[in-house]
Amino acid sequence: MSPLARFSVNQMTVRQLPLPDLTEACARLGVPGIGLWREPVAAYGLEATAKLVRDAGLTVTTLCRGGFFTTAADLDDNRAAVDEAATLGTDTLVLVSGGLPPAGKDLAAARALIADALSELAPYAAERGIRLAIEPLHPMYAADRCAISTLDQALTLAAPFPASQVGVVVDTYHVWWDDRAPTAVARAGAQGRIHSFQLADWTTPLPAGVLNGRGQLGDGCIDLRAWRELVDTSGYTGPIEVELFNDDLWARDGVEVLEETVRRYVRHVL
């Protein structure tokens, strides 16, 4: 089996690369998987993207993202995200659930809104063969992006639904600090609820806004191999997607960054 058999590159990692350049580089480097984002997909064209990745023989491991249930609560847009996922041929829509409503201060209420929205969206997604993957985001995003901060919370939200409908994203950047995450990973794996496994390293100091500081594999302090082994041990055998938002990486040549990411994956994750 190729060492890259489970590797997937999220397109945000090399967002400077136009989609045709990215798919061509993936084919050349033996990268079998790609994670997509709605905005660049829309810019290139939904059908055109679907054809491009299909012709390149790539597996679309995830589509990012639905969610933001606490602010706009725009279920129509989330249904559209489900439809786009189906068109792109992926089985997994990543959900970033949303933070506090404007001027809101009640995280518990925000979490209740998220649960309500899930109960509407999950059946719609299931009919189209799309699994919803709740992504707990690091607690530093609790106010403005995602009131779901831990795998435990995400699993509690997912529990009312069949595992084939609603699961979680395990992203090392978001959960590495959490002493309860290892047992949550084991539980999620046993339930078949790990719908995506994403990697980024933790580097400091964090940049202003704390959005674009997801570190290249090996540049930070997360024991990525230990996390990969932990997730494997839970029973997960799916793709391992590298998703970096990083101004420094975006300023470089995209193909060079992808090549580096592949090397880092082999060195620090396998």
Added chain:
Amino acid sequence: MSPLARFSVNQMTVRQLPLPDLTEACARLGVPGIGLWREPVAAYGLEATAKLVRDAGLTVTTLCRGGFFTTAADLDDNRAAVDEAATLGTDTLVLVSGGLPPAGKDLAAARALIADALSELAPYAAERGIRLAIEPLHPMYAADRCAISTLDQALTLAAPFPASQVGVVVDTYHVWWDDRAPTAVARAGAQGRIHSFQLADWTTPLPAGVLNGRGQLGDGCIDLRAWRELVDTSGYTGPIEVELFNDDLWARDGVEVLEETVRRYVRHVL
């Protein structure tokens, strides 16, 4: 009882104020408590600071800080911090435990180092009438400042010791996002382990380095009154200390900031 009876200002909130100006402003405004930091105390002189606050009739609610057990592991310096706390007349030394050792990736190992150091320091502190207060810091500081990210973890660390020796700091900025924090607060209060209650608000976007973005009371999204009520309900009756690190506040007139902080406390906390 004065509405400010439990109010304490941490000197970092108005670090632009020289100590004599701060103590004079406290006396004028009816602020009864002050939290001190070792570095500015040393700069003014330990004995001189002790005399200054004593003459002003101020209660020193905390001294910040000991800790950083995972890097330098400098117990001599921590013993010195205990001695300074005793000289200043406070009963509480705040501990920021330290993050990962240099090039380290093992948070569990870092936490074990912290537990080891505590077992050496706690008896020394107890002999001098000083309580150690373990402060869980927000998970965004787990790598470089504090591997203890939740009240649950801090209480687990404190558990082997009498409550009179080792307790915790409840700081709204660090724990507001945590759905398990309310039950941890109740447990900590029931055990008599809340040794300090600190306030700051959560504002976004976070500044680069994420150190100096602790928001003025009422400027952010934390329901400060609800947290105060929660802590009160747990049985805590001690000081309520406002500790803000904030470049914008530091750029303003210090007395004006202190006056504003008092007004905000009355409006958003009481």
